[in-house]
Amino acid sequence: MWIDLSLPFEFCPLPCTVGAIIFLTFAPHCRKFLIMNKIKWYFPVSLAEARSLLEIKNVVLHGGGTHLSGRELRDVDGIICLRKLGLDYVKKDKDMLEIGAMSTYADVVNVLSSLSPQHILVKTLKNAANTPCRNRITIGGSIAFVPSWSDLIGALLALDAEIVLAGKHEGVVAVEDYLNDAALREQTLITAVRVKDTPHYSAHYCDVKTVNDMPLFTITVLLELETDVIKRAKVYIVGTKERITHLSELESYLLGKKKDEIVDAKVQERVNVSIVGARITDPEYMGIKAKIETQRAIISALESVQ
Amino acid sequence: MNSILNVNGKAVKIEFTPEEHLLFTLRKAGFTEVKSGCKEGECGACIVLLNGKPVNSCLMFTASVCEDDTLLTVKGIGDLHEPHVIQEAFVDCGAVQCGFCTPGIVLATYALLQENPHPTEDEATKAMDGNLCRCTGYVKIVEAVMLAAKRLQKK
Numbered sequence: 001m002w003i004d005l006s007l008p009f010e011f012c013p014l015p016c017t018v019g020a021i022i023f024l025t026f027a028p029h030c031r032k033f034l035i036m037n038k039i040k041w042y043f044p045v046s047l048a049e050a051r052s053l054l055e056i057k058n059v060v061l062h063g064g065g066t067h068l069s070g071r072e073l074r075d076v077d078g079i080i081c082l083r084k085l086g087l088d089y090v091k092k093d094k095d096m097l098e099i100g101a102m103s104t105y106a107d108v109v110n111v112l113s114s115l116s117p118q119h120i121l122v123k124t125l126k127n128a129a130n131t132p133c134r135n136r137i138t139i140g141g142s143i144a145f146v147p148s149w150s151d152l153i154g155a156l157l158a159l160d161a162e163i164v165l166a167g168k169h170e171g172v173v174a175v176e177d178y179l180n181d182a183a184l185r186e187q188t189l190i191t192a193v194r195v196k197d198t199p200h201y202s203a204h205y206c207d208v209k210t211v212n213d214m215p216l217f218t219i220t221v222l223l224e225l226e227t228d229v230i231k232r233a234k235v236y237i238v239g240t241k242e243r244i245t246h247l248s249e250l251e252s253y254l255l256g257k258k259k260d261e262i263v264d265a266k267v268q269e270r271v272n273v274s275i276v277g278a279r280i281t282d283p284e285y286m287g288i289k290a291k292i293e294t295q296r297a298i299i300s301a302l303e304s305v306q
Numbered sequence: 307m308n309s310i311l312n313v314n315g316k317a318v319k320i321e322f323t324p325e326e327h328l329l330f331t332l333r334k335a336g337f338t339e340v341k342s343g344c345k346e347g348e349c350g351a352c353i354v355l356l357n358g359k360p361v362n363s364c365l366m367f368t369a370s371v372c373e374d375d376t377l378l379t380v381k382g383i384g385d386l387h388e389p390h391v392i393q394e395a396f397v398d399c400g401a402v403q404c405g406f407c408t409p410g411i412v413l414a415t416y417a418l419l420q421e422n423p424h425p426t427e428d429e430a431t432k433a434m435d436g437n438l439c440r441c442t443g444y445v446k447i448v449e450a451v452m453l454a455a456k457r458l459q460k461k
Contacts, residue, residue, distance in 0.1 A: 039324035041307070041369045066365045070346060073325050081370055106359070130436035131414065133347050135359045136366065 040078045044085060047166050047191065053080050054167045054187040061189055063102060063141035066133060080189075087140070087191055090115070097197045098164075101140025101190045105129070105152075108139065118305060120202035120222055121195070124155045127206065140190040146179065148276065149239040151206060153179070154220030156193065157244070158202075158234035164192040179244070200224050203301035205293045207239075209280055215239070216277050217290060221297045223254070230254050235298070237290060241274040247294070259302045267295040310373050313337060314382030322368040328354070329363040332379065339381045339409050343438075350437035353410035354379055360410075360417045360436065380409035383416055391461070392416055395454035396447075403441030411437045415451050425455055 042059070044050040053059065059078035062068055068079070087102035090111040097116070099108060105125040112122045128151035129137060142152045143163060153175070161175040167188035175193075178184050205219040217239030224232035233254040235247040250270040254262065268291040275286035311318050313332070322331045329352045332340045340363055343351030347362040354363045355378040356371070371377070384390030389397075392415050402408050411434060418425055418433040425433065430451040431444070439447060 041324060062367070062370060065367050065370055066347060066362075069327060069365045069367055079324070079367075079369070083370065083372075130347075130350075131433060132350060132353055132360045132362045132436040133365070135356075135361050 039073060039076055042078060042080045043083070044080060047085060050080060050082070050085060050189060051167050053078075054189065061141075061144065063138035063144075064104060064136035066136050067141060067145045082140070082189065085191075092116070092197060095196060095198050097195050099139050099193045099195070101138060101143075101192055103139050105134040105137050105139070105142075106131075109134070116197050118200075118202075119197065120155045120158065120200065120204070120220070121152075123202055124151050124204040124218075124220065127204075128152070139193055143175070143178065143190055143193065144185065146243075148243060149206075149215035149218055151204070151215070151218055153244065154218055154236040154238045155202075155204070155222070156195065157236050157246070158220050158222035159195040162194040163190055164194065165189070166191045198224070201301045201304050203297040203304060205297045207286070207289065207293065209277070216281065216286065217275050219290065219294050219297050221294070221301045223298075223301050228258050230257055235294065237271075237273050237294070239275060239277075241276055245273050247271060250294070254298070259299075262298065262302075264295050267298060268292065271295075307369060309368070309371075311335075311368075311371060311377055312373070312375065313377045314379060315376075320368070324367075324369055326368050327364055328366040328368045328371060331368040332363060332377075337379050337381070339379050341406055341409055343406070347436075348438065349407065350410040350414065350434075351407050353413050353436070355413055355417055358417065358420065360414050362436070378413070378416075380412050383412070390416070391457045392419070392450075392454040395457060396450045399446050399450035399453055401442060401446040401450035407437060407439045407441075411439065411447060415454060418451070419455055419458060423455060423459060425451065427452060430455075 042053050044053055056078055058076055059080055060076050062079045062081045082102055087100035088107060089100040090103055090108060091098045092115050105128055109122055109126045112119050128134060146153055156175045162172050163175055163178045164172050165188050168186055169184045169188040201223045203221045207216045209216050217237055220236045222234040223230050233251040235250050237245045250267060253266060253270055271291040271294045273287060273290050275283050275290060307322055307324055309320055311320055318335055320331055320335055329340060329342055340354055341351035343349035345364045347365045352363040353360045357376055384393050392412050396402050396412060414434055414437055422429060427448055430448050
């Protein structure tokens with residue numbers, strides 16, 4: 001008699017009883033099939049209900065599910081699905097945009113393409129991931145589970161975005177503070193992101209490795225000009241050893257300059273980053289590439305239409 | 307867990323575990339035209355249209371799909387006996403070789419042409435950015451998309 005169960009068991013070469021004992025002892029990935037938690041799904045219809053559900057132990061939040069569906073759920077007892085909270089919206093109020101946390105990348109690109117077509121979020125999100133993923137990845141989920149190469153985070157940092165939170169840490173926090181303080185994630189959900197919608201020039205570069213089809217690092221440049229002179233500059237590289245590198249020295253160099261006053265070599269010498277991913281690429285080469293692509297992104301931003 | 311899914315215009319009773327992915331639920335329910343490929347959202351073989359938009363069913367929990375959502379698989383737009391214009395265009399252009407990626411690509415094309423009936427070749431290529439094909443080299447696939455667009459315009 002042979003074990004005839006699901007995939008992990010079908011390769012078991014031993015008779016049932018002995019095989020099962022050995023297999024379950026030495027193959028922890030199989031044990032989870034038997035000791036699976038009974039996960040409960042919750043579908044709150046109001047923020048008040050969601051807040052109270054956040055107090056339950058071992059619950060996780062579900063936005064579009066693209067991150068969570070690939071995650072190990074052994075320690076999860078409950079999943080709070082946020083889709084019925086009405087958080088899929090993009091609103092413009094004067095110079096501010098408020099984006100609901102459940103808006104997908106595709107939603108944001110669609111709405112902003114008519115509201116504010118040159119907005120940096122259109123440039124960064126329209127090419128992020130791929131079409132079916134853009135239809136599922138939510139803004140809130142992307143902030144909560146920032147991937148090392150995030151297309152979104154550089155733009156949010158450049159825009160001085162604010163994150164609206166509900167739950168234990170109710171309130172509004174700067175995106176930088178949210179990223180730096182893991183405690184803000186405890187029993188708290190993101191309901192919206194607020195960003196400026198003032199005129200700017202921008203560029204986004206994403207370095208993709210074909211070995212795994214994933215981006216390695218992203219460069220985000222946002223510039224504000226006054227009579228051709230740079231009066232505000234924000235440059236971020238995401239995917240570095242520090243995860244996110246703010247190139248403040250480069251920003252200082254750019255301030256007060258016109259396009260033809262920018263010297264390529266001086267830009268490049270102010271981009272000193274270590275890129276992760278030694279297993280799939282040469283970090284030294286990628287560091288040089290980051291210098292060149294940052295310089296190109298600045299020129300590209302200055303040549304872009306406002 | 308139990309639920310009713312609206313697949314290809316029909317209500318389908320389903321049973322699934324809380325952590326089950328939509329891909330496997332659909333295949334268990336007999337919708338084997340939804341293919342299981344990479345299972346990490348890269349290849350697009352498992353694409354279905356959720357409320358008209360292409361999504362990777364391997365990256366979705368079945369529990370997150372509501373009863374008022376509509377799901378469309380490739381057999382929902384046409385089958386062997388009554389193929390859709392897009393499916394005919396793929397055959398006519400030789401855009402199918404092993405055929406494993408074809409259901410996902412046909413649905414990506416369907417979604418594109420619903421939204422943009424007159425795509426350029428660049429737009430067609432971009433719309434396929436979530437689909438991998440290891441046989442055709444994509445040239446004939448893009449030709450098929452353009453042919454389908456042309457034929458649909460004439461209809």
